[in-house]
Amino acid sequence: MAGTVRWAVVAMLAAGVLAGCDSADDPVVTSTPSASSSSASPTPSPSPSPSVTESGPQIPAAAREQTDAGAEAFVKFYMEQFNVAWTKPEAGLVAKFSAKDCKFCATVETQAKWLVDNKQRYDKAPVTLLDIQAISGAPEGQIYLTGTLRQNQTRILDESGAVTRTDPEKTLPRNIGLKWQEGVWLMFAVERTS
Numbered sequence: 581m582a583g584t585v586r587w588a589v590v591a592m593l594a595a596g597v598l599a600g601c602d603s604a605d606d607p608v609v610t611s612t613p614s615a616s617s618s619s620a621s622p623t624p625s626p627s628p629s630p631s632v633t634e635s636g637p638q639i640p641a642a643a644r645e646q647t648d649a650g651a652e653a654f655v656k657f658y659m660e661q662f663n664v665a666w667t668k669p670e671a672g673l674v675a676k677f678s679a680k681d682c683k684f685c686a687t688v689e690t691q692a693k694w695l696v697d698n699k700q701r702y703d704k705a706p707v708t709l710l711d712i713q714a715i716s717g718a719p720e721g722q723i724y725l726t727g728t729l730r731q732n733q734t735r736i737l738d739e740s741g742a743v744t745r746t747d748p749e750k751t752l753p754r755n756i757g758l759k760w761q762e763g764v765w766l767m768f769a770v771e772r773t774s
Contacts, residue, residue, distance in 0.1 A: 648714035651723045651758050654765040655712050663705035669695035679759050679768035699739040706734050725756040
């Protein structure tokens with residue numbers, strides 16, 4: 581990445597702009613069913629950090645290292661859980677791997693809960709992580725990354741298999757922030773790049 585672009589990304593992250601996703605081209609925003617077909621749900625309370633003894637998916641060993649490579653592996657793992665949460669669907673899944681103040685994570689969780697409650701699901705992974713790279717400039721105990729997500733062209737199906745909606749394919753450059761807490765990485769922000 582060019583030095584000027586990298587500095588702009590670091591400056592934006594350091595300024596606290598990396599707080600959540602509210603872009604009209606975000607997969608979690610464009611994937612929300614119409615307001616007329618759902619009721620508002622409260623923001624979920626994420627669970628504490630995952631441990632190696634709790635049930636459900638576990639953070640892979642490579643993603644439990646407090647290194648750039650460990651952070652990159654964690655983002656890959658997190659996006660896999662995002663996809664499971666919307667295709668299975670399963671509420672509460674991404675909350676296990678999210679910081680309490682992660683707005684992006686809360687939005688992903690709200691959508692997963694909506695899908696469960698309304699007996700709908702995505703027919704395939706809604707998001708593919710195309711690339712991810714750690715960058716410098718984060719405070720101690722955090723790491724910033726930059727990457728590209730692809731919002732896949734997907735169909736949302738009801739319990740009978742009927743298509744209720746489709747999402748178009750889009751390429752989404754993103755800045756990502758992780759926090760190191762209790763020996764594991766937690767997602768704390770995903771934001772569109774400027």
